[in-house]
Amino acid sequence: MPRHKPNADAARDAELLEIARRQFRIETLETRNRDALDFHDVAVWAIRAALEEAFEAGRRAGSTDTQP
Structure with missing residues (x-):
């Protein structure tokens, strides 16, 4: 099971x-x-972006997690 950094969830949520x-x-x-x-009309191109x-x-996060 992968270990998460203490603030990984907070950083993910902020991103x-x-x-x-x-x-x-x-x-x-x-x-x-x-x-x-709570509900928003969103264009498909915005969803894609x-x-x-x-x-x-x-x-990017995955590549930094694999660094020693």
Whole structure:
């Protein structure tokens, strides 16, 4: 089982939030229990761009995890 750095989850969450802010102009990824705040119309090209950013962030994180 891989070991995670203590702040790995916090760093991942911060990266995801930054992608959401950049690509979707969403201010938080926390549930706010209001449809107007929790559901968003998003263009497919923005979804693709966000997925590409997340994939590259994962690739970068993976390459640093394998370094001694």
